[in-house]
Amino acid sequence: MSDxxxxxxxxxxxxxxxxxxxxxxKIDAEVLYIVTRDLLEYLFPEHLALYGVEVTASGAVIYVTPLDFERASSIYGSVAEVRPVYSGRVGLW
Known part of the structure; x- marks a missing residue:
């Protein structure tokens, strides 16, 4: 990877x-993140159980605290755009 x-x-x-x-x-301390299976595996390859992941056929739903997300992002980076969705939730796609 270049500089x-x-x-x-x-x-x-x-x-x-x-x-x-x-x-x-603007929302509660615990946030629902909805991610695709590929993105989930990219962000949390060794820590799926740590985040209480429920994987479905089309993707996965994980519950994390803001600290968890920030720590995971700092470790693995992120390839997702983050945007608000309905009901005070945040979706990663």
Missing amino acids: RDEVSRVLFRAKVVRIVRDVLK
């Missing part, structure tokens, strides 16, 4: 975490 790619990845990850923080200020 430029690494800088882009770090900046994008920082943007994702900043968006999550902004959303978390």
